[in-house]
Structure formats: C-alpha cells, structure tokens
Amino acid sequence: MDLESIPGVGTKTARALAELDDPERALRAGDVAALARAPGVSQGRAARIARGAIRVEHDDPGGFLATDRAREVYRAVLALLQARTVTDYAAQRLETIYPSPSRSRIEDVRAFAREAVEREPDPAVLEALEAVSPLSEPGDVRVRERCLATTDAERYTEAREAIPELSVEIVEDAQGLAELARGYSTVIALDESFAGVAIDGDVQVEPDALENPAEVVPERPLAFFARNREPIVAAIEVHRVGDLEPDCDLAALEAGLSRLEADGTVAGDDELDRLTVAVDDLDAAVGTAESVANDQLREAIREEDVTIEGADLLSLVERGAGVDSLLSRELADEYAAAVEAAREHLLEALALDTGEAEIARRVFSDEPTFPVERDDDAVSRLREELTAAKERRAGRLKRELAADLSDQREAARTLVRDALELDVELAIARFADDYGCTMPEFVWTDEEVDGDAAEEADGGDVGFRIDAGRSPLLDEPLEAIDPVDYEVSGVALLSGVNSGGKTSMLDLVASVVVLAHMGLPVPAERARLRRFDDLHYHAKTQGTLDAGAFESTVREFADLAQGGEGSLVLVDELESITEPGASAKIIAGILEALDDNGATAVFVSHLAGEIREMAAFDVTIDGIEAVGLVDGELEVNRSPVKDHLARSTPELIVEKLATEADDAMRANGGDAVSVSEPQFYDRLLEKFD
Structure with missing residues (x-):
C-alpha cells in the first residue's frame, strides 16, 4: 500500500508510519494502538488515518453522510457504542467503523460484528479490562556502566544504530581498550582481533554482539516489560476470566513479570538484594563501626589506671611520640578489642561474605590511633568490590530474565491487542443487548450479486423494512x-x-x-x-x-x-x-x-x-x-x-368536543340551549372531510 495515497497522509507522516514493524497490517486492521506508536501520531489521528486507509482499500468515495443531521445521527449512535467501552483504545477503535456505501467494507465489519454479538459481557472481564492499555516503547533506556568498543569506523556507526542504549567508543589498540576498562564496569569489544588479549577488568570480546542485542543490553527488553507490566498482567487476567485462547504460555509470562521490578531491575534474588543493601549502606555502616570502636576505646581509657615513669615519659617526648605510642604501649589489648568490635559490626551490618570480609577488615588499621579512623582507600576498594559484584550479579540475572522474556515480546503485544479488541467486541455486544438489536439483511442489486453470493437480488425498488x-x-x-x-x-x-x-x-x-x-x-x-x-x-x-x-x-x-x-x-x-x-x-x-x-x-x-x-x-x-x-x-x-x-390533532380535538356535546345533550334531554353546540362542532368536522 502506498502510504501517501491515504487521505491526510503526507510525506512526513508516511515516513513515520514506515518506521512501524508492519504498517500495512495495522492499517488494514484499523489497529489504532499500533498506528499511534508512529512518531508524532496521536490515537485520534491514528483513527483518522485508519479510516482513510480503509476507504482506499475498499474504493470507498466517502460522503455517505450527506447532511448535518445525518452526521449528527452517526455521532449519536457512535457515542452510544463508545459509552459501552472500557478502554480509551476501544473508543478510538470504534471511530474506524463508519457508514460506508462499499459492499466489501460493509461485509468485512458484518463478519466482525456477527462474532462480537455472540460475546457475553462478563463483569469480571470488564473489570480486568480497566487496567489494559496499548503498550508503549520506553525509548529512554541508557546504560552507563557498559560500553562497546571497536577499531573500525563503519562498525562504530553500525553499533550506534543497532544498540543506542550503550556508548560506543573507537580504540586504536589493546592499550585503548585497557583505558576504557578502567572507566567502565564492562567493555564489549566488537573486533575479533582482541581475542586472547589479557586486559585487567571485565573486557568481553563478542564479534557477534550486534546480532544479539538482548544479550548485550538486556535492559532493552526488560525496560519494555517493566514499562508495560500493568497492561500485560491485566491482559493475562482478561484472557483467563474471558476464557480466551492465548498464543503464549500465560503462566510463564506471568512468572517472568513477577521477577521484574518497576525500574527494570530483577526482583526476588537474595544475593542481589544483599549486595544492593551493602552498597547502599556502606558509608553508614562504616560510620557506625567507627563509633563502636571509639566508644569502646574511650570507655577503656576511662577505666584504665595508666602510670608512666618519668624516664619513660621523657623518652616518649624526646622521640616526639604522641598518644598513639602511649596506646600501643599501655592499651594495646584494649585497642585491638575495639577495632575488632568495629570490624565485626561492619561485617555483620553489611552481611559480607568471606572474600568481601577480608577487604572490609582493612578499613580499620591494626596500628593504634585515637580516635579510631577509617582507611578511605580501603573503603573505596570495598565499595568497588561490592559494586562490581552487584553489577555482575545483576547483569547475569538481567540476561537470564531478558532471555526468558524477549522471545515473548510479540506474544505480549498480541495478548494486549486481543484484549483491547475484545473490548471493542464487547461494546458492540452490550449495545446490541441494550437496544434489542439484530443483524440486518441487505438486499443487493443485480450488479452487486455474483454467482456465489449468499443473498439474492430482489429488485431495484427495495428501500427498507x-x-x-x-x-x-x-x-x-x-x-x-x-x-x-x-x-x-x-x-x-x-x-x-x-x-x-x-x-x-x-x-x-x-x-x-x-x-x-x-x-x-x-x-x-x-x-x-x-x-x-x-x-x-x-x-x-x-x-x-x-x-x-x-x-x-x-x-x-x-x-x-x-x-x-x-x-x-x-x-x-x-x-x-x-x-x-x-x-x-x-x-x-x-x-x-x-x-x-x-x-x-x-x-x-x-x-x-x-x-x-x-x-x-x-x-x-x-x-x-x-x-x-x-x-x-x-x-x-x-x-x-x-x-x-x-x-390531525385539531380534527381529533374537534371530534372529541362534538362527542362530548352530543353526550351532554342526551343527558340533558335535548335541552334547546345545548343543541347549537354539537351542530357547531359537526360543522367544523365537515371541513376536515
């Protein structure tokens, strides 16, 4: 279909529609939701475009509603249909159903409507439909901790178009790759020439990465499902309570969605939760551990009687020693106990494993100081270790979940689309039920009936019955x-x-x-x-x-x-x-x-x-x-x-008055005063003959 042949579709809109996966299917089906995904196309405009495409397909000249009052009647009956929809989509979709003189168009909708009127508007289905809406593309996914790297300019352009969610960098050699690895948690090298090169950091050589974007950036499918989780879950419920036949495994899709948080992260993994809490609480836990050590050491100093001989004091002063030396000599055991208490608190507060605990113990030095202070370098190393572990865990879980969900993306679209179309059908069924409707019989003229037509022509003078x-x-x-x-x-x-x-x-x-x-x-x-x-x-x-x-x-x-x-x-x-x-x-x-x-x-x-x-x-x-x-x-x-x-009404009134006057005259025994009144009414009635 030539998109620009559709009334109201210019070059700019045709380019926008061409970006859809299957614009011709959406136009033929009147799929307002799919058409509205085109850049710059609202649902209302999508409905108008769909109507135009339908007219082109059925060679419909338009203009069936030739007067203002005819158009008012159409808008009135359309409003009655739309009032029986649950979703905004169904109300817009009904806008694509319009009165047409085209037999092919009429019969297309009649086939749809015959099935629709057989639907039972179950209250449970209507309730489930309330949360269903057309799916949307996130469009704002950006991943900053990973990047793609290549030595080839053409490959660079291809990568930017294929995976816009990640930064793409050009490097000259392994040294450039190593520099990137210091700035990113993960670097994905697209050139096979880097295979076998030893570089510190998480550097992965994946020449086929652009062919499998869901593995490289699992955030893409996860963001789609996170953004559309509510309507998909609602559509699953519609299919269940409406006893519809889905094209996918509802339980598997529902299970995948249950593992997904609203922000696109993976839910329900204890290890990831532990690492996330540890990263988030690290500074607070270190600060509390410092307080634990200093409170304990301060209490020990208050309770300890320290005696220093004059010669010892002179020796300490001459060596420029301060309180640290004093602690080391007189309160070594108490200091060690305070530091150990701080370390135990930090390990317990962050629920660190064995490898992480070893780094965490370095946060507080064995060398006595007062007050006890953290080693900022050690804290940074611990943060880097926890963050890297968290991102590795999250990345693996994301890839696993994305692999489960990405294959169900089109199935989810179909699931939601079918639920929305069900709302259209139910609106027609409810209208038909509310107004005692039936499918009308058309009497086609000789020119409209072919040899296989189910309905026979019955003369050209038939109007309506x-x-x-x-x-x-x-x-x-x-x-x-x-x-x-x-x-x-x-x-x-x-x-x-x-x-x-x-x-x-x-x-x-x-x-x-x-x-x-x-x-x-x-x-x-x-x-x-x-x-x-x-x-x-x-x-x-x-x-x-x-x-x-x-x-x-x-x-x-x-x-x-x-x-x-x-x-x-x-x-x-x-x-x-x-x-x-x-x-x-x-x-x-x-x-x-x-x-x-x-x-x-x-x-x-x-x-x-x-x-x-x-x-x-x-x-x-x-x-x-x-x-x-x-x-x-x-x-x-x-x-x-x-x-x-x-x-006419006046004739009826005069007839009523004449009858009442005759009855009154008979009741009065033919009173002469009353005789002229029925004669007057009879004279008026004669004028209506």
Whole structure:
C-alpha cells in the first residue's frame, strides 16, 4: 500500500508510519494502538488515518453522510457504542467503523460484528479490562556502566544504530581498550582481533554482539516489560476470566513479570538484594563501626589506671611520640578489642561474605590511633568490590530474565491487542443487548450479486423494512419505547398528529440505515434494506427561511434530484421553509424528481393531502394514526399505517368536543340551549372531510 495515497497522509507522516514493524497490517486492521506508536501520531489521528486507509482499500468515495443531521445521527449512535467501552483504545477503535456505501467494507465489519454479538459481557472481564492499555516503547533506556568498543569506523556507526542504549567508543589498540576498562564496569569489544588479549577488568570480546542485542543490553527488553507490566498482567487476567485462547504460555509470562521490578531491575534474588543493601549502606555502616570502636576505646581509657615513669615519659617526648605510642604501649589489648568490635559490626551490618570480609577488615588499621579512623582507600576498594559484584550479579540475572522474556515480546503485544479488541467486541455486544438489536439483511442489486453470493437480488425498488424497531436516540429506557414497524419502497409521505412520533420515526430509520452501513447490528427485531449510496437527512427548520436560505435549500434538492438514484432521503416538515401553499408545490416537485430517479425517500409533512393533489404521480401517504384523546393526552399507534392519511390533532380535538356535546345533550334531554353546540362542532368536522 502506498502510504501517501491515504487521505491526510503526507510525506512526513508516511515516513513515520514506515518506521512501524508492519504498517500495512495495522492499517488494514484499523489497529489504532499500533498506528499511534508512529512518531508524532496521536490515537485520534491514528483513527483518522485508519479510516482513510480503509476507504482506499475498499474504493470507498466517502460522503455517505450527506447532511448535518445525518452526521449528527452517526455521532449519536457512535457515542452510544463508545459509552459501552472500557478502554480509551476501544473508543478510538470504534471511530474506524463508519457508514460506508462499499459492499466489501460493509461485509468485512458484518463478519466482525456477527462474532462480537455472540460475546457475553462478563463483569469480571470488564473489570480486568480497566487496567489494559496499548503498550508503549520506553525509548529512554541508557546504560552507563557498559560500553562497546571497536577499531573500525563503519562498525562504530553500525553499533550506534543497532544498540543506542550503550556508548560506543573507537580504540586504536589493546592499550585503548585497557583505558576504557578502567572507566567502565564492562567493555564489549566488537573486533575479533582482541581475542586472547589479557586486559585487567571485565573486557568481553563478542564479534557477534550486534546480532544479539538482548544479550548485550538486556535492559532493552526488560525496560519494555517493566514499562508495560500493568497492561500485560491485566491482559493475562482478561484472557483467563474471558476464557480466551492465548498464543503464549500465560503462566510463564506471568512468572517472568513477577521477577521484574518497576525500574527494570530483577526482583526476588537474595544475593542481589544483599549486595544492593551493602552498597547502599556502606558509608553508614562504616560510620557506625567507627563509633563502636571509639566508644569502646574511650570507655577503656576511662577505666584504665595508666602510670608512666618519668624516664619513660621523657623518652616518649624526646622521640616526639604522641598518644598513639602511649596506646600501643599501655592499651594495646584494649585497642585491638575495639577495632575488632568495629570490624565485626561492619561485617555483620553489611552481611559480607568471606572474600568481601577480608577487604572490609582493612578499613580499620591494626596500628593504634585515637580516635579510631577509617582507611578511605580501603573503603573505596570495598565499595568497588561490592559494586562490581552487584553489577555482575545483576547483569547475569538481567540476561537470564531478558532471555526468558524477549522471545515473548510479540506474544505480549498480541495478548494486549486481543484484549483491547475484545473490548471493542464487547461494546458492540452490550449495545446490541441494550437496544434489542439484530443483524440486518441487505438486499443487493443485480450488479452487486455474483454467482456465489449468499443473498439474492430482489429488485431495484427495495428501500427498507423495519420490524419492531426502537429508536436509540430517544432519551427513554428501552422498555418504555413502543416498538414500531415501517416499510418504504420508493417515495412516501408520512403524515400524523403532532407529538405522534414522526420525527422519532425518521431518527429510527436513519439510525438503522447508519448502523447497517457501518456493518453493525440495528435496533429492531428484523430489518431489511438495500445498500444506499448516501443518506440525506434534513431536520425540521425552525421558522421560515429568508430568500437566500430558501434558494440554497432548493438548490440542494436540485442537486439531489439530478443524482439521487441510490440515495435515501429523509426530510422533516420541509413546508416550514416558506408559505404552506408554495411549500406543497415545491415538495410535490421534489418528490416527482426523486421518484423519477429511483431514490428512496420519506417526507414528513402536515400538507400530505395537498402535496398528493399537486404531485404528477400517485405518491404514497403513510400515517401515524392517533386512536384518540385520553385525559387530554394523545393515544397513538406509532407504527405508520400504509396508504393512510392520518388525521390531525385539531380534527381529533374537534371530534372529541362534538362527542362530548352530543353526550351532554342526551343527558340533558335535548335541552334547546345545548343543541347549537354539537351542530357547531359537526360543522367544523365537515371541513376536515
């Protein structure tokens, strides 16, 4: 796929996408998380790029949602789907599912949705999904105690690109390598010519190091798993409670993660913990050991009676001897005991092994001094020994753990991706369950059906049929919404009383058509429709339009009338754009053009009778019929009656008044004063005939 052929993808973005492992797979699958890993691409932009790629793949011209109201309906049903997601990823992923006129795109999503609606939204799975998020690359791993060394400039450039986590140094000979070894804990020589050269320090000759970066810098895979530990663990839980089939050994992956600290170090090793504590506590332990020795020696001096003969004192003074000589002569045993106490405290406090203890004993000299003081050189040597041992141990453990985990990196990605995709499926399943949805049946035209098609063409005049549909746009619980049936082939006028549900019917039709062309289940017990090229939904206009706005509206319908074949047109009370008489004529003309072009259309109008009289063809009028008035409220059969002009609300009210007047007159025995009232109402009712 040519990345720059995708709408909205320029040269810079195409280069960023090309850095992904498999950008074409991510684009085809609508994998927003993978696309968002490209430099400079946010999740929202990734969703837009995925939509563009899908349109290119399915030769989708776009523009299915041809009006503002059609786009509002799409955003409303999309919001209902997104409200049922747990993760941000799933909400963004749903943005890649849009209404399309392309049969191949519709069928792709339908296959996905059929499996999705079979999912059971287990509360345990939904809870586990809360901690799942797309994986991220650390990108900030730097290892300062190791370096790579080479004598070759090309090898130097190759090493910097392959292993950017380590410093890369150019050396001329073994002497240069030795100098590096004094500054780094470990030097990895990339040139085979250094093999067999004896150099002090940890120098490893590994000509194949660039081919096995995880062994050279195990921090790379460990940082990835440390950064993404929480979502991976959560994805493992999703697979377990959701009874999903993983592509990896969950127990092994979980065991590896349990050995990893949040900072990428290895957890659960007693020896490494001992060395870490020893390095961290060294200065404090030495200071305390000093205090132990001096406190003990001071106490010994207080308690000891020291007598010095005059000749001895003179001899000490003449030799320039000080208190150290005095200690050596008079308190040698007490000094030795104090120093030994300091050494024992240091060894015990740091839990040193035999080799380390030998170095530690040199921290306090056998030569008497007061106060007792540490040997800083010995402390430094001990620190170097402990640090080197710690790094060797940590390095070995890191390499072992990295070896266990690095092979599971792609498996972990798949594990998390599958968990996130499950959230998308569960959102669709929950939506379908909440609104009593079913997968709609498409009736393809002859041109859309090949010899192997599962569904047969059924004529080009099929529009839509909805059985027991409930509009998801109504702000009511599902059980409070009356199910409605409606079917239209060709052009129809929809009449009915005010507040009878005409606009809600258009919303239902639009919702069903939008969801069906998204490839998703629709809110009905059954739905059957043709594939439409586009949806034109015109909402009710508030107030009469001025001349300019009126002209613009007429022009819009003129364009639609020229190319309306394959369109679904829904219009709510277009007569409000101008005077009623002129409106009826204009609507009649529009319906004639749409009928000529083979479009499917439903126009809601209170002027249905007048429009039918002016139309040059036998336009169908359907009616949402009010059964009557109960306690001042309309009682309505909300499913339109075919070929029926519904009575208006004023007619029902006048009829109610006439009936009540007749009943009152009979109750009063035909009182002359009351006779004129029913006659008046009867006269008004005649005007509706």
